[in-house]
Amino acid sequence: MPLPFLTADRAFDTTDHVALPFDDHDQWRRPYRPGSWRVGSAALALLLASFVLLAAVIIAAAGAVGGSLATFGIAVLVIVAALRMLRMGTWVSRAGVRRVGFLSTVTVRWAQVISVRTVQQPVRWLGLPRTVQGQALVLDRQGGEQLLLLTDHNADFLSRVEAFDRAADTVEAWNAEYGVDPAATR
Numbered sequence: 452m453p454l455p456f457l458t459a460d461r462a463f464d465t466t467d468h469v470a471l472p473f474d475d476h477d478q479w480r481r482p483y484r485p486g487s488w489r490v491g492s493a494a495l496a497l498l499l500a501s502f503v504l505l506a507a508v509i510i511a512a513a514g515a516v517g518g519s520l521a522t523f524g525i526a527v528l529v530i531v532a533a534l535r536m537l538r539m540g541t542w543v544s545r546a547g548v549r550r551v552g553f554l555s556t557v558t559v560r561w562a563q564v565i566s567v568r569t570v571q572q573p574v575r576w577l578g579l580p581r582t583v584q585g586q587a588l589v590l591d592r593q594g595g596e597q598l599l600l601l602t603d604h605n606a607d608f609l610s611r612v613e614a615f616d617r618a619a620d621t622v623e624a625w626n627a628e629y630g631v632d633p634a635a636t637r
Contacts, residue, residue: 476545482625483618486607488577489536496533500526540607541588541600541618543625548590550600557598561629565591567600569619574602577609588619 503526511519535553542549547560548567567590574585588601601608601618608615 476629479542479544479546479549481540481542482621483540483607483614485537485540486605486609486611486614488609489539489606492606493533493536496529496536500529500533503529541622543622545629547629548600548622548625550598559590559592559598561626562631563593564626564630565593567591567623567626567630569623574604576604577606586615586619588622 503522507519507522507526510522532553539551539553542551545561547558548564549556549558567588569586570589571584572587573582574587575581576583583604586603587599590598590600592598600622601615603609603612603615608618
């Protein structure tokens with residue numbers, strides 16, 4: 452069963468450095484592959500869910516239907532959380548850029564974007580409270596708001612500096628293609 456949210460298109464495997472390698476720019480796409488930390492965490496969560504489902508079957512066979520349903524519900528929640536972890540990240544299309552978090556999603560239309568730039572700043576290590584010095588791809592919106600799109604220390608790019616640079620360049624290219632020219636707004 453293909454999981455399109457798990458892998459980026461094979462267009463990024465080529466040696467051609469085409470900034471916008473997709474034919475259909477209206478479809479939301481992640482401009483990078485999920486990192487090993489994200490995929491590994493989701494795999495461990497799905498492994499845990501399989502054991503919880505097995506426990507639900509054993510509890511149901513023992514005759515405790517209420518306990519079995521509760522255990523099955525817990526397994527479903529773990530599966531949904533694992534799939535949401537795989538879906539997290541930055542997505543781009545002709546319509547704009549979308550930052551998908553675990554509990555929320557923020558979509559910004561390209562017309563509202565002032566700039567997309569890579570900056571050196573303290574970033575969270577694997578999303579934990581600990582911060583380290585690193586790079587971040589920051590989107591500046593109209594009204595002075597900033598949106599952190601990517602960091603080189605998150606679950607997708609930890610120990611993958613080249614992948615972070617490639618993803619940041621790709622998002623900047625989408626902004627250059629569909630964003631508003633800053634000189635035209637003056």
